[in-house]
Amino acid sequence: MTERQPTAMNSHHNSLAWNAGWAAAVQRPSMGFHKNWAEEGFADQTVRQTVRVTGAGTRARIKLSNRYGTAPLEVSGASLARAGTGAAVAAGSVRPLTFDGAASVRIPAGGEVYSDPAEVTVAALESLTVSLYFAGPTGPATFHAQAWATAYRAAGAQLGEVDPVVFGETSVSWYYLAAVELADGGPARRDTVVLFGDSITDGFGSTVDADRRYSDALAERLAAGGRPLRVLNLGIGGNLLRSDSPWFGESARARFDREVLAQPGVRSVVVLVGLNDIGFSEVDLPTYKPNPDNSAEQLIAGYRDLIDRGHAAGVRVVGGTILPFKGSEYHTPVAEAKRRAVNEWIRTAGAFDAVADFAAALADPADPDALRSAYDSGDFKHPDDAGYRVMAEAVDPDTL
Structure with missing residues (x-):
């Protein structure tokens, strides 16, 4: 052996x-x-x-x-x-x-x-x-x-x-x-896009064995458009930006270097994380521990850390806005206020190299705090197959 x-x-x-x-x-x-x-x-x-x-x-x-x-x-x-x-x-x-x-x-x-x-x-x-x-x-x-x-x-x-x-x-x-x-006998290429985050990146609610995650839809879209970048999905269901979890993996901050920056040929990363940091603190269940009460400012500091490390490695960092989750067990006025504050910063601060406005793309036009029903897998916070396709459309290929 x-x-x-x-x-x-x-x-x-x-x-x-x-x-x-x-x-x-x-x-x-x-x-x-x-x-x-x-x-x-x-x-x-x-x-x-x-x-x-x-x-x-x-x-x-x-x-x-x-x-x-x-x-x-x-x-x-x-x-x-x-x-x-x-x-x-x-x-x-x-x-x-x-x-x-x-x-x-x-x-x-x-x-x-x-x-x-x-x-x-x-x-x-x-x-x-x-x-x-x-x-x-x-x-x-x-x-x-x-x-x-x-x-x-x-x-x-x-x-x-x-x-x-x-x-x-x-x-x-x-x-x-x-x-x-x-390998194909040619040189190594800098053509890898990493999608990084929690269960929404992981594909929760998508059809099993059908390759309908948003990473799949983005890879298909890029290939159809003549930009066949290599799209990797490094999401973990339940993952947190700031805290490790026995069930839901090491924090996004802890795993960023080895699971994003160490990938072969990485050129860009789309970061979509923070929903669970907001939501876990609103729910008192054993599986949602640890559940510290993170402020919007603490989440923003976590994003800045990922951005700084990405830029130091020469990697473009795209920020994804946190999807609406009204109707889910996570949703309270406090949680909604945090989501709005974080998304406003992602959209306007200029800290990310670009923004993928997933929240705007999937929100209910009649109630922007909620997912549009046509894109909801049934739990008010995870998209279905159609919603994941819309997420892929919200990523501008020029930003990758």
Whole structure:
């Protein structure tokens, strides 16, 4: 078993220029919003996960994360394939993955590892399937809670072109998989746009397995307009700008450098966060802890911090206004006053390089404090598929 040190990368990977393909923000194991396998982990099981990439390439590698593991993680085998339907893969497309030439790898607690390159030809907006076998037991799993995509689990080693019926269990989270990067033999490109924030960026309320998040809609819009930028979604449901949460990830401020600025070829970021900092303080539920009473001025200071760090790295920072949420459990006169103050600052202060006015685009014309019903997923604060398309339209491609 080959062991990797945290954030180590094999030297022969440097012969290829790697570009972004797909990424997800990883979280510590928790119950999350729905049943998942993070706390139980895996033992003599294969987990199969499909992701849609927003770039093209003829080589691919994956990044696996054991960031929140308390012990080394042993990955007994892995494979990459072009996606089929459900748990199926495209015939003849399965490629075994290796790690420094070995079929298995041990990732230290807190560490991550890249696979060796695998030959696979994939176009932008096509999907790849990653299968991971754990002879196990893994213990609790580093994961991404709200994938809005189905993961499949099977008993035993099922890395190849097997009958998809063996994958009889499903989840809607991603496990250990943090990124897919692509190479095409050309140079590295500075063409990555990161969408960064909370559940609205993550895609809460969008249709599972349909790729209807606002990140998907933006990638499609850019490609259709002849500007095929690589769009990465680094949202986490429930994420806070200023506070870490056991359920909803490290704060946006804490994860900004590694999940935005460290992405390959990052040129711009759209920041949409702060709704939960406002809303959690209005609701006394265990899942909404910590819930400090942040002022609008404290949130603005948090945005300025992200802007300063982005600019220091040569990255454009676009500010997204906080969507209306009247009718939700978050909404009180105090919360609404904070939202209005924060949005007024985002629109007028000139601190961001540009503004994506999501609030104006999705507000009810008859009641600007509420989401337009045609764009509401049903909880008065998260858009539906149509709303996410409108959000994508609110981003000016020239600002990216």
